[in-house]
Amino acid sequence: MTDLAIPLQAAIRVEKDRPVDDIFGAVAELLRAEGLVVAGFLQWERTDDGACCGRIELEDLASGERHQISQALGPGARGCRLDPQALADVAERLLSGLENDPDLLILNRFGKGEAEGEGFRAVMEEACARDIPVLIAVRESYVEAWERFAGDLGLLLPPDLDVVVDWVRRAVAAAGRLRDAA
Secondary structure: OOOOOOOOEEEEEEOOOOOOHHHHHHHHHHHHHOOOOEEEEEEEEEOOOOOOOOEEEEEEOOOOOEEEOEOOOOOOOOOOOEOHHHHHHHHHHHHHHHHHOOOEEEEEEEOHHHHOOOOOHHHHHHHHHOOOOEEEEEEHHHHHHHHHHHHHHEEEEOOOHHHHHHHHHHHHHHOOOOOOOO
16 A cells, blocks of 8 residues: 655756756666666667767666657757657557556656656556556756645655655555565
8 A cells, every 4th residue: 555645756957058867767777786676768868970969769678778868850950850650659669668567667757748748647647556666866947836736645855865765765665566575
C-alpha cells in the first residue's frame, strides 16, 4: 500500500542548459547496486560534423539501446527539433515495459509534448496508477504545466544528488517497493 504522504512523482527543476542526466545516471547506478529495478531513459545530445544542429538520443536504462528522437530541420531553422513520432514510438515501448514492474521510472524531460498531453504523459500516468515512483526533469518554462499535471502527487526538487536520492528512497519505500534483504 502506498504512503500518500510521499508524492510518487518528482521533477528536478533545472535551468536551461543545465545537464541533469548525471544525476539520473547516478541514481540509477545507486539503486541497481541496491538490487532495485530502474526503467526509463537518459538523454544524450551530440553534434555531428557538418550537421546544422545537435542530435538527441535517449538511452534505455534497461538495455543500453539508444533511440534518436530528434530531426534535422535544416540551417536557420528555429522550431523544435524533437521528432514527435520518434518520441511516441519510444514512449509506447516504455509503456509496455511497465508490465515488468520496475521500482523506479526515470524520464529525461517533462517538456512541450508532455505539457500538451503527449510525449511521456501516458507513461507517467500508467506508472502512477501502478504505484511506480517517477523521476523526471523539468525546465523553468514547463514548471507550471508540470505542476498542473502532477498536482498533489508531485514534488519539485533542486538539482542536488543527495536531495534526489533521499526522495527516491522515500518514494520507493512509500510505494512498498523495497526488496527483502534476506
